[in-house]
Amino acid sequence: MERKSAGGRPTVYDIAEAANVSTATVSFSFHHPDRVRPETRERVLNVARSIGYLPSASARSLVHGRTNALGLYSFDLILDAKGETAEGGTTKDAVLSEEPDVLLYPLYVDEVQRGFELECSSNGQALVLDSVASQDAGRMADFAGRVDGLAVFPGRTEDEILERVARRVPVVLLSRPMQSGMPFYYIQVDNDSGMRSLISHLVDVHGLTDIQFVGSLVDETTDFQFRFESFQASLRARGLSVPAKPLNQTVLFGEESFANLKRTRRPGQPPQALVCVNDQLALYILDEFTKHGVRVPEDVILTGFDGILAGRLSKPTLTTVRQPMEAMGRHAASVLYGSAGKPWDESDSATFPVQLVPRQSCGC
Amino acid sequence: MERKSAGGRPTVYDIAEAANVSTATVSFSFHHPDRVRPETRERVLNVARSIGYLPSASARSLVHGRTNALGLYSFDLILDAKGETAEGGTTKDAVLSEEPDVLLYPLYVDEVQRGFELECSSNGQALVLDSVASQDAGRMADFAGRVDGLAVFPGRTEDEILERVARRVPVVLLSRPMQSGMPFYYIQVDNDSGMRSLISHLVDVHGLTDIQFVGSLVDETTDFQFRFESFQASLRARGLSVPAKPLNQTVLFGEESFANLKRTRRPGQPPQALVCVNDQLALYILDEFTKHGVRVPEDVILTGFDGILAGRLSKPTLTTVRQPMEAMGRHAASVLYGSAGKPWDESDSATFPVQLVPRQSCGC
DNA sequence: TACTTGAATCTAAGCGCTTAGATTTGTTCA
DNA sequence: TGAACAAATCTAAGCGCTTAGATTCAAGTA
CATH class of the missing domain: 1.10.260.40 (lambda repressor-like DNA-binding domains)
Known part of the structure; x- marks a missing residue:
């Protein structure tokens, strides 16, 4: 031998x-x-x-047919509202003179990821992370071959590859749309009641009547859909005028728009409210407004959704609807761990509650 | 066949x-x-x-002798200054009604980790994470057998196991003390100049003379050592009285201490300054002070080190020395990637610059 | 003494993949 | 027509580990 x-x-x-x-x-x-x-x-x-x-973990896994690792697959949302690229200064010329941009980290995905990490750790599972720029069937398949189960964040993926993976490995979909074929485990939040309580707050507490929904195409996740629908339903239920379509944020920018926003407001009349599909967008808009002298909440009211950290640091602080991000991440990992590497027999889902967080940007 | x-x-x-x-x-x-x-x-x-x-990634790795994954090994610092355990609410009963505690996330390690993630991603490497409660030779060895290289955060580990791993796999040590035997790549920050500029600020700008160093035993990392020494050297260079030992934060708590801090200050005389070994500790102390009516910076001046996000959210905001955490994480991953899985031939290191960030807690 | 028994150890197959080298097939050219 | 060569495909070994089943051996039993 x-x-x-x-x-x-x-x-x-x-x-x-x-x-x-x-x-x-x-x-x-x-x-x-x-x-x-x-x-x-x-x-x-x-x-x-x-x-x-x-x-050698590889040899061991090969024999056992299990890796004792769970995967988290995400997408570089680098070309974001902000349009920044994350070119990496690997060298030491880091920008130290400025405060790190909280609009880059920690975001929604980071906080969910943290929950996932914690749960993996407490189950003694290793966590494998991969984040890709674009959809890439091979990459995803290879990734799936590395873990006993994986969770996938929202992002552009061909349904087909997702189905293919789900056929062999348990897959949790985080705030992603329902698929048709294979069984998945869906983790979502109660967008509906979140949006309802937000609108209720704006209308009943602040007496607002002119309320628009803002969301960019880039953000067209399931949440976008649900939130917009609930938004419409809430307004309709109150007999307020219901926007047929969401506003794209770009129409808000430009000198005329800024001037308009500042001018529009007549004494005694409440300002317009811009309900944004998520915090990131709201904060980006807030930034632009601030730069151009549009005051929030005096000239216009702004709200977000998700409850990311950045909303606590902005001036004014951002009214939002908080998701239990860490708990969602934990749950994802926990469910995967429980599956012991076997694909689901049938689809299932968990819907997490959300909570209105009134802050300054709505006039509170 | x-x-x-x-x-x-x-x-x-x-x-x-x-x-x-x-x-x-x-x-x-x-x-x-x-x-x-x-x-x-x-x-x-x-x-x-x-x-x-x-x-099957395992089979592939077995053949190639490479996993195309880099590892990040960290320690649950759960029993922290704050003494909280991170018992996991896997169920949906997440605490939604309160703002998430920024003293739990994101911390120093999380931001470094983010840099590591970004770099892995841009090199097409998977990232494997493991975080353990206590040292466990087997766990670490198993982990090392999973990756082509790994970075290790500060935490209690037997030197021997670290040496053993480093013998076969390139290992980056993040803010960890020098080892004797095998070659490592050390990533550190310039604690010395950071501490000097901090002291310089306190003395030259704010005219302080009574300056203490606070650090708990739990935090006895390399940084602790370096920072305290530089602290002493800085004071000595200015002819100020030099504390022989760091203060343990516990002596600051208790009614007598609080009362004392409030009373001590005589009109016209500057308050005492507490230079904490890191932000986490400073913020914890700030919390206690606030609860007991000790005002910062009026009654006592408080500074941190690291530049974690929480220091921007505290009231008052925390004066600190910022580390380029993301850049450090990126660098770690980049160096490991470059090694192509081969252990280092000889030890090397990279020292990152830091930057003083004066905020409210020092009287700015 | 011959025989059973169980503890300690070993042999060897097989996990799923890659790849050097062998084989087959098809094409080109003297 | 057959040799020479390239393209396409195949055979089989081996990556490092685990484990069922075989083997060895000393102690216990009739």
């Missing part, structure tokens, strides 16, 4: 040889102490330590 | 059989398109798609 004991990492064969036992005994020494005589085990372990043995 | 084509995930053998080719051709179809006739390739790929094939 001669093996090349080349310069690479030492293997069980190297240990076996040096300890004068078979590889079976080596393996037993690590994993079934009772099946080997104490002094033999001792000897094996010592040899292993002294030659610097590191077990 | 009969293989059991059981109910498990389909393999190259299944594809080969269905497409009536050998496994070699299957493999070539995926990875060496030029070595197979276009129509054959087409056929193979179609079969693969239709039977729901997912390549």
Whole structure:
């Protein structure tokens, strides 16, 4: 059973040889102490330590058919509302003189990810992360082949590849639209009641009547859809005028628009409200407004959705609807862990509650 | 070449059989398109798609001896200054009514981790995360066997296991003390100049003279050591009285201490300054002070170190020294990626600059 | 003494993939 | 027509590990 004991990492064969036992005994020494005589085990372990043995996770996984790792697949939303690219200054010329931009981190996905991490950690699972720029069937398939289960964030993916993966591995979809074919586990939030309580607040507490919905095409996730529909329904239920379409934020920018926003407001009449599809967009708009002298909430009222950290740092702070992001991430990991690597038998879902967080931007 | 084509995930053998080719051709179809006739390739790929094939990363890694994944190993610092445990509410009973605690997230490690993630992503490497509660030689070794290189955050680990891993895999140590044996790549910050400019600010701008260093035993990282020494050196250079030992935060708490802090200040005399080893500690202390009526910066001046986000949200905001956390994480990943899985030949290091960030807590 | 028994250890197959080298097939040219 | 060569495909070994089943051996039993 001669093996090349080349310069690479030492293997069980190297240990076996040096300890004068078979590889079976080596393996037993690590994993079934009772099946080997104490002094033999001792000897094996010592040899292993002294030659610097590191077990190969790949070989192990190959045998067991399990990796003991859960995956989280996300999409670089780099070309965001803000249009920034995340070119990486790998060198040390980091921008230290400015406060890090909270509109880049931590975002929604980061907080969900944190929950996922915590849960993996407490289940002793490794966490494998991959985030890609564009959809890439191969990449996703390869990724799926690395883990016992995975959660996928919103982003452009062909349904087909998702189905393909779900056929072999349990997949959790985070705030993603329903798929047709294979079973998935959907994790979502109660957008409807969130939006209702937001509108209720704007109307009943602040007496607003002119309310628009703002969302850009880039953000057309499921949430976008649901939120806009609930938005319309809420206004309709109150007999207020219901926008047929969401506003694209670009129409808000430009000198005429800014001037208009500042002027529009007549004494005694409440300002217009812009209900944004999420915090990121709201904060971006807030930024532009501030730059151009449009005052929030005096000239116009602005609200977000999600409850990202940045909304607590902005001036004014951002009224929003908070999602239990960490809990959602935890739940995703927990459900995957429970599946033990077997694809779901049937689709299932969990809907998390949300909570209105009134802050300054709505006039509170 | 009969293989059991059981109910498990389909393999190259299944594809080969269905497409009536050998496994070699299957493999070539995926990875060496030029070595197979276009129509054959087409056929193979179609079969693969239709039977729901997912390549096994384990098998691949086993063959290649590389995983194309980089690891980040961290320690649950859960039993922190704050003494909270991170018991996981996996269920939906998340606490939605309160703002998430920024003293739990994002912290120093999270921001470094983000940089690491970004760099992995842009190099097409998967990122494997593991965070453990206590040192556990086996766990760390297993983890190391999963990746082509890894970075390790500060935390209690036996040096020996670190050495063992470093012998076979490139290891980056983040703000960790120098080791003796094997080569490592150290990533650190210029604690010295950071501390100097902080002291300079307190003394030269605010005219302070009574300056103490606060740090708890839990935080005894390398940074602790360096920062305290620079702290002493700075004071000494200015002829101010130099504390021989750091204060443990516990001595600051208790009614007598609070009362004392409020009383001490005589008109015209500047308040005492508490230079904390890091932001987390400073913010925790700030919290306690606020609860007990000790005013910052009026009664006492407080500074941190690191530049975590929470310091921008506290009242008052926290004067600190900012580290380029994201850049450090990026650099770690970048260096590991460059090593192509080969352990370092010799130790090396990179020291990142820091930047004083004066905010309200120092009286600015 | 011959025989059973169980503990300790070993042999060898196999996990799913890649790839060097062998084989087959098709084409070109003397 | 057959040799020479290239293209397409195949055979089979091997990556490092685990584990069922075989083997060895010492102790216990009749």
